Amino acid sequence: MSRRVFIFDTTLRDGEQVPGAKLNIEQKLIVARQLERLGVDVIEAGFPASSPGDAKAVNLVAQKIKRPIIAGLARSLKNDIDILWNSIKDAERPRIHVFLAASDIHIKKKLRLDRERALEMAVEAVKYAKRYCSDVEFSPEDATRADFDYLCRVVEATIKAGATVINIPDTVGYSIPEEFGALIRNLCERVPATDKITVSVHCHNDLGLATANTIAAIQNGATQVECTVNGIGERAGNAALEEIVMILKTRPQHFDAEVGINTTEIVPTSHLVSRMMNLPVQPNKAIVGSNAFAHSSGIHQDGILKDRRTYEIIRPEDVGAQKHLLVLTARSGRKAVRQKLSELGYDLADEVFEQVYERFLVLADKKKEITAEDLKSIVEVELTKVPEIYSFVKMVVTTQAMSGVDLPLAILTIKNKNEEITQASVGNGPVDAVFKCINQITGLPINLLDYRVESVTSSTEALGEAMVKIEINGEVVSGRATSQDVIEASARAYLNGINCYFALNT
Ligand code: KIV
Numbered sequence: 001m002s003r004r005v006f007i008f009d010t011t012l013r014d015g016e017q018v019p020g021a022k023l024n025i026e027q028k029l030i031v032a033r034q035l036e037r038l039g040v041d042v043i044e045a046g047f048p049a050s051s052p053g054d055a056k057a058v059n060l061v062a063q064k065i066k067r068p069i070i071a072g073l074a075r076s077l078k079n080d081i082d083i084l085w086n087s088i089k090d091a092e093r094p095r096i097h098v099f100l101a102a103s104d105i106h107i108k109k110k111l112r113l114d115r116e117r118a119l120e121m122a123v124e125a126v127k128y129a130k131r132y133c134s135d136v137e138f139s140p141e142d143a144t145r146a147d148f149d150y151l152c153r154v155v156e157a158t159i160k161a162g163a164t165v166i167n168i169p170d171t172v173g174y175s176i177p178e179e180f181g182a183l184i185r186n187l188c189e190r191v192p193a194t195d196k197i198t199v200s201v202h203c204h205n206d207l208g209l210a211t212a213n214t215i216a217a218i219q220n221g222a223t224q225v226e227c228t229v230n231g232i233g234e235r236a237g238n239a240a241l242e243e244i245v246m247i248l249k250t251r252p253q254h255f256d257a258e259v260g261i262n263t264t265e266i267v268p269t270s271h272l273v274s275r276m277m278n279l280p281v282q283p284n285k286a287i288v289g290s291n292a293f294a295h296s297s298g299i300h301q302d303g304i305l306k307d308r309r310t311y312e313i314i315r316p317e318d319v320g321a322q323k324h325l326l327v328l329t330a331r332s333g334r335k336a337v338r339q340k341l342s343e344l345g346y347d348l349a350d351e352v353f354e355q356v357y358e359r360f361l362v363l364a365d366k367k368k369e370i371t372a373e374d375l376k377s378i379v380e381v382e383l384t385k386v387p388e389i390y391s392f393v394k395m396v397v398t399t400q401a402m403s404g405v406d407l408p409l410a411i412l413t414i415k416n417k418n419e420e421i422t423q424a425s426v427g428n429g430p431v432d433a434v435f436k437c438i439n440q441i442t443g444l445p446i447n448l449l450d451y452r453v454e455s456v457t458s459s460t461e462a463l464g465e466a467m468v469k470i471e472i473n474g475e476v477v478s479g480r481a482t483s484q485d486v487i488e489a490s491a492r493a494y495l496n497g498i499n500c501y502f503a504l505n506t
């Protein structure tokens, strides 16, 4: 019989550590629901001691998501573990995940400890966590750069202290597949107690090897893999869930391993995570990129028409990559819209649904056909809503001749605490002019880091979606908005980013 390899998803923890990718509490729950639908075994919902907001969000996930194990991360400190337990104790199957540095560079330079003290702290943390929860995972951080004998001692001692999962992180993405596979094999040989627990791996992608290292670990005995949707995560990211799963599914003869993933939910999950976290997926990304199943050369197209297997090793429908067809029109009632939303995986509270329905009607009046993509975009913008400190009122963009050159001139009105403020500004382009108006009205030190506009569907009357990443007083936040007018969508996205900043800081 095949071994079961458990998928531990850390999109909501390691993935959320990406600057500007922070989710609000409702968004976290929506992504967690989708991860449950995808069939992951463990959801690492966050790092509760990092902020009261995260503790609250992890607690909501723990209360609402029933099937997967709900894990949270804590440093090897009593206070972190207390906060974590408080957040996850309502879960049907909670897991405490504690970590502590194992490499000398981390132990000595970062923690200013010595190996023996670090070992003691790891053991104490596992024992302390065990008082709350039977399922305790321990990660010796930076394991791939640790002294191997010391790593074995740490693993042995933390298993003895009660750890049920030992996770070996390649924290800085330093390892290479042959070496990492051998590390897992040798560790299991040297520490026989690993037989009785789950051996996990957690690979980062600094050298582009996160997936390859994870696969090598599976071939050498790992039975849990930590990964994220679209491979998002610290720096170059983590091993990509979709890649690991589809490697195991496409080349099963090499692994004798099974996963519990519903692969048709892979692409919908990828889209949801990308939009919610404002992290675009590169077009050529394996499995989930927009070009992953696009055939452009004549020879390839000819082959595909004759037999898809000539150039396709995965059927797009197996990963849910087919586009949803036309869904609704202005005549669709509440029931039809609710039904479509539920097919798309959205189970909305009544008040959110009413707002979505209102926006649906406004758009359906302007646009004859509302597609699944339009509907998803409306819902996701609605869910990204934060209290509006500044709200869009109206805008005119024209041109103004200055020293013989026509420059775009924006006249923007926004509302702040019931007061409407109008500002005019010229810029290097219409969007620049609009952003300058907002900067002048708010007086905030805003640094624009990223700005993108995409059409949600492909027609001239399509909904335009604008996304911004801005930095205010050292904090990076994202904003998003849709409108049929892309300049208006840009202004609204910029204001949404500012409102997110206030939501996080008040
Ligand atoms: O990369 C890492 O080492 C981690 C641990 C906390 C598991 O994310």
Ligand code: ZN
Residues within 6 Å of the ligand: 014, 169, 171, 202, 204, 234
């Ligand atoms: Zn990590």
